[in-house]
Amino acid sequence: MALSGLILAGFVLGHMFGNLLMFQGEGAINAYAQWLHDHAGLLWFSRIVLIISVLAHIWTGILLTLENRAARAGGPATEATRQATVGSRTMPYSGLVILAFLVFHLLHFTFRAVALNGVDYGDNVYAMVVAGFSSKAVALFYMISLLLLCLHLSHGVSSVFQTLGLRNERWRGRLDVVALVYGWVIALGFISIPLAVLTGCLK
Numbered sequence: 001m002a003l004s005g006l007i008l009a010g011f012v013l014g015h016m017f018g019n020l021l022m023f024q025g026e027g028a029i030n031a032y033a034q035w036l037h038d039h040a041g042l043l044w045f046s047r048i049v050l051i052i053s054v055l056a057h058i059w060t061g062i063l064l065t066l067e068n069r070a071a072r073a074g075g076p077a078t079e080a081t082r083q084a085t086v087g088s089r090t091m092p093y094s095g096l097v098i099l100a101f102l103v104f105h106l107l108h109f110t111f112r113a114v115a116l117n118g119v120d121y122g123d124n125v126y127a128m129v130v131a132g133f134s135s136k137a138v139a140l141f142y143m144i145s146l147l148l149l150c151l152h153l154s155h156g157v158s159s160v161f162q163t164l165g166l167r168n169e170r171w172r173g174r175l176d177v178v179a180l181v182y183g184w185v186i187a188l189g190f191i192s193i194p195l196a197v198l199t200g201c202l203k
Contacts (some may be wrong), residue, residue, distance in 0.1 A: 004057040005160050009153065011050055011180075014188040022202060025128035033125040058099070065092045090153045094148040101145035108132055122189075130197050139194035150187035154180045 001113060020038045021029040036043050108114045112121075122127040157179035165173065196202040 004053040005052040005156050008057060009048065009157055009160075011046075011053075012149075012153075012186055017185055022126065022129060022187060023196070026124070029058065029126045029129070034037060044153065046107050050059060054102075058095075061092070061095055072146040077122065086123040086151065088159075091155060097145060098152055101141070101149075104141070108138070114138075130202055131172055133194040133197035136198065137197075139198050142194050143191050146187045146190045149190075152183075153186060154183035157182050 018032055019029075021032050104114065109128065112128070119131065121131065128196070158176050161171075161175045161179070193202070
């Protein structure tokens, strides 16, 4: 769980920085997309690693959820359960929504099968993103999903610190703050793009 979580957390950070090139204009984001296509070997290696990481993350998440439920079944609430955060209690549910969001995101921008009205934007990624987020329903779904991603990441990153043995009593509070800030940075970074399209800042 820790390794797959670290890989995915690192990916979303890099993906966010790439997407934020939208604010530098059409040339910047399209050049970035072209660079990725020019390095197809690296791109596909990254995709394979990500697919394996996602599958491993889902599998270990399911096992952990089942173990936690079995441990609580029929017994009184433990101190850990009573002190559980919203993020930890909702991990299975936020994970499901994020998985659905990931599938939609791939259909939307990778396979271009959703909400683009059948228009082929070719290599113009900037125009494709603006067109995709011009739908209020689609943009709202993205923003809600990314807020859930913030919740998921804030607990997940904190758990990685614990798994690696870094979160002791002295550092627990500080590392939890780092995890929360990381989750919000990722969510707000991604949300800024559909929000900018809806408000006309990107057009």
